[in-house]
Amino acid sequence: MVTISETEARSILTPQREGALGGRYSYTLNPYRGCAFGCSYCYAKGFTHDSSLELTWGGWVQAKKNAPELLYREAGKLAGARVFMSSATDPYQPAERKHRLSRACLQVMLSMLPGPELLTVHTRSPYVLDDLDLLQAFGDRLEVAVSITTDDDDVRRIFEPHAPSVPRRIETLRVLSDAGVCTRVSVSPVLPSDPARLARMLGEVTSRAFVDSVRFPQQQGYGLELYREHGLMRYLQSEHTSAVARALEDELGPENVWHRS
Ligand code: SF4
Numbered sequence: 568m569v570t571i572s573e574t575e576a577r578s579i580l581t582p583q584r585e586g587a588l589g590g591r592y593s594y595t596l597n598p599y600r601g602c603a604f605g606c607s608y609c610y611a612k613g614f615t616h617d618s619s620l621e622l623t624w625g626g627w628v629q630a631k632k633n634a635p636e637l638l639y640r641e642a643g644k645l646a647g648a649r650v651f652m653s654s655a656t657d658p659y660q661p662a663e664r665k666h667r668l669s670r671a672c673l674q675v676m677l678s679m680l681p682g683p684e685l686l687t688v689h690t691r692s693p694y695v696l697d698d699l700d701l702l703q704a705f706g707d708r709l710e711v712a713v714s715i716t717t718d719d720d721d722v723r724r725i726f727e728p729h730a731p732s733v734p735r736r737i738e739t740l741r742v743l744s745d746a747g748v749c750t751r752v753s754v755s756p757v758l759p760s761d762p763a764r765l766a767r768m769l770g771e772v773t774s775r776a777f778v779d780s781v782r783f784p785q786q787q788g789y790g791l792e793l794y795r796e797h798g799l800m801r802y803l804q805s806e807h808t809s810a811v812a813r814a815l816e817d818e819l820g821p822e823n824v825w826h827r828s
Pocket of ligand 1: 602604605606608609610611654655656657691730783
C-alpha cells in the first residue's frame with residue numbers, strides 16, 4: 568500500500584555542480600518526492616534526511632503539485648540547460664497516471680524558446696509511453712533512458728519487486744526506439760545477470776548504454792541482505808559490472824557505452 572499525498576515544493580530545478588550528474592547536467596528535476604517502486608538498493612532514500620521516511624521508502628509518494636508553475640517561474644535557467652528528470656524519483660511511477668506532473672513539466676519545457684539543450688527522461692516504467700507525442704516533439708533534444716538492471720526477471724523480483732518487469736521495460740525501449748525517440752538503456756545498478764544474454768537483449772532495442780555498479784554495496788538497508796540471503800554476493804564484485812560493460816561494448820560498440828566503475 569502506497570500513500571500518495573500532495574505537497575507544494577519551494578523549487579523544482581536542483582543545480583548539479585558536482586556528484587554523479589555534475590558536469591553532464593545543469594539541473595535535476597523531480598516532480599515527485601518518494602517513489603512507489605521502492606527498489607531495495609535505491610540511494611535516493613538517503614536524501615530524505617528523515618529516518619522514518621527513509622525506513623518506509625517505497626510506501627509513500629508526495630506529488631509536487633506546483634511543479635509546472637515553478638518550472639515556468641524558473642524558465643530563465645532553462646535556456647541551453649541540460650536537465651535530468653529524474654534523479655530521486657521515477658517520473659513515470661503509477662502516481663503520474665493521476666497527477667500528470669511529468670507530462671505538464673514536459674509541456675512547459677516544450678513551450679520555452681529557447682528551451683533546454685538536452686532533457687534526459689530516466690524511468691523504469693512503460694507509462695512513459697503515455698507521453699510519446701511530447702517526447703517525439705522534442706526531437707534530438709531529448710533522450711529516454713530506460714533502466715534495465717538484469718536480464719533475469721526472478722532477480723528483478725528480488726531487488727525491485729514493485730517495479731515493472733524486465734520484458735515490459737524491454738518492450739518500452741523497443742516502442743520508443745521504433746517511434747524515433749532517442750533512447751539508451753541505463754544498466755544502473757548492474758544486478759546479478761548473464762552479461763552476454765543481457766547485452767543481446769538490449770542490443771535488439773537500443774544502441775546506447777550507461778553502466779554503473781551498485782552504490783553503497785556494503786551498507787545494510789541498501790539490498791546487501793538480499794545478496795546474502797539469495798547467495799548472490801559474488802555479483803557485488805566489480806568484475807561483474809565490468810563483464811556487463813564489456814558485453815555491451817561488444818554488442819553496441821565501445822563508443823556507445825559509458826561505464827562508471
Ligand atoms: S525507480 Fe529509481 S527512484 Fe524509484 S526506488 Fe527505484 S531506484 Fe529509487
